[in-house]
Amino acid sequence: MTEPGTERNPVMIGSPPRNRRQAMTKSLWIVIWFLYLSGPVGQLLDGELSARGEALGWTGLSAFIAVYFAVVFRHMVHAPLRGTVVRAMVALLALLAGLLSWTLGPNWLVLFTFVCVACAVTLPFRLSRWAIPALTAALLAIGLRYEDTRVYLFAYALPCLLSGFAMVGVQHLIRTTAQLREAREEVARLAANDERLRLARDLHDLLGHSLSLITLKSELAGRMLPDKPADAAQQVADIERVSRQALVDVREAVTGYRRPRLAVELAGARAALRTAGVTLTVDPALEGARRGLAADEEGALAWALREAVTNVVRHSGARHCELLLTEEWEADERRSLCLAVLDDGAGPPRTQHDGNGLSGLRERLALADGRLETGPAPRGRGFALRAYVPMAAPAPSGTPTPADEGVRGTGGAVGGEL
Known part of the structure; x- marks a missing residue:
């Protein structure tokens, strides 16, 4: 099973690998940058160096790659070494870069870029902000001893400096993303x-x-049973009445909690489409309050939004989805609220038969005196779902609407809870 979000973040930046495949992906992401070592490797393969120089080059390059890979990969998998060990390994990288570029030629100056990246990835900013310019200065100092390199020396120095500070920014972004992820989980938990x-x-x-x-009346009925059976029967009848009313109250409370809301379903739609890699455009009307819309009608639209987004994610293959909310006048002069969900996917099924989800949605909308329309999207490609529910007629000035009365009626329960 694919992890959520890995389609849009194949390198799992900011997240440790969860399996061997993700570990290999992270390793390849590091290895691909070793292509910049083509200069030193080409010099070693051309035979321009002495036997001693080739031995030093191959040994030093192998050690450099091994240390660099170890320190950077361990940091990427969230298993970093202790601070002193990391500093020692980065210092070893800098020493190898300086030794090899001083001894074997200007082609080896590219190693300083890798050292700057390692500093940015593994060291705190209070150290890397000084280490990166210092390494760039060391590159320039060593490069000046090669006369044929002075003309394009900044072609080595500029990538070294910019790569280091670019990785500093990436690390800051990763830390911020991790903090936001933790904050989101904490908010959801709270x-x-x-x-x-x-x-x-x-x-x-x-x-x-x-x-x-019920407890009190049960005790009274128990005490009355031997001598006053009629009074005990009355207490039992009261117990039955109170129990039935309590059951009704509990059912109403649970039903209220289960009733979907447009705001909640909109948040769920954003998350589902984002995870599926579908771009979402939301009509600003969906973000605001909807006066004149009763709870049952809002619940029906919320179910429609949930079913439509589920179909977009599972069946459409769309890359873009649009949500619209408009008021429309019906033929009998009634106002209706229309929720439209449009995508650019595969379009309506060829059979033209609704599945279980759409059939159930039609029934839900019918209970709210609404209707469902489906078909091709207006632009000729994709699928369009439109759910209509009636809106309450505008009340005269100063007269409370049923929606207002519902808000005031629940204000003590909801407002008091908040």
Whole structure:
């Protein structure tokens, strides 16, 4: 199974590898940059150096690659070495780069770029901000001793400096991304805890009084049974009435919690489409409040949004999705709210038969006096789903609408909870 988000982040930047394949991908991402070592390797293969120089070159280059790969890869897999060990390894890289470029020629100056990258990746910014310019200065100092290289010496120095500070920025971005991921998980956990506490408070408020009354009446009925069977029967009848009312209250509370909301489903749609690599465009009307829309109608639109986004992710193969929310007048002069979900994918099925999801959605919309329309997208490619629900007629000035009354009626429960 593919991990979420790996399609758009194949290198797993900022995340440790979870399996051998991801470890190999990270390794290849490091190895590909070794192509810049073509200059030193070409000099060794051309036979321009003495036997002693070739031995020094191959030994030094092998040691440099091994140390560089070890320190950078361990950092990428979130298993870094201790700070003193890392500093010693980076210092060894710098020493090898200086020794080889001083001894074997200007082609080896490219090693300083790798050392700057290693500094940026493994060292804290308070050290790397000084180490990178110092390494660039060392490159220039060594390069000046080669007269034929002075003309294009900055072709070595500029990538060295820029690569180092570019990797500093990448590391900062990775740390920020990791912090945002942790913050998002913490927010989700706190939201779940708050919802759990809210549900507990609501159930306590709903059942506390009823259960206390049932307990009291049960005790009274028990004491009345031997001498006053009629009074005991009345207490039992009261217990039944209170129990039924408590059951109704609990069902209403649970139904309220299960009713989907457009804002919640919109957030879920963003996450699902982002994970699937589908670009999303959202009508600003979906972001604001929707006056005149009752809870049942909003729930029906929320179900429509969930089903439509599920179809886009699973079946359409789309790369772009658009969500629109508009008010329309029906033939009988009633106002309706239309939620349109458009994609640029494979289009409607050839059979023209609704699946179970769309059939169930039609039934949900019908219960809210709405309707569902599906077909090709307006631009001729893709699929369009439009869900219509009626809106409440505008109330006269100063007259509260049913939606307003619903808000005020739930204000004590919801506002008090918040």
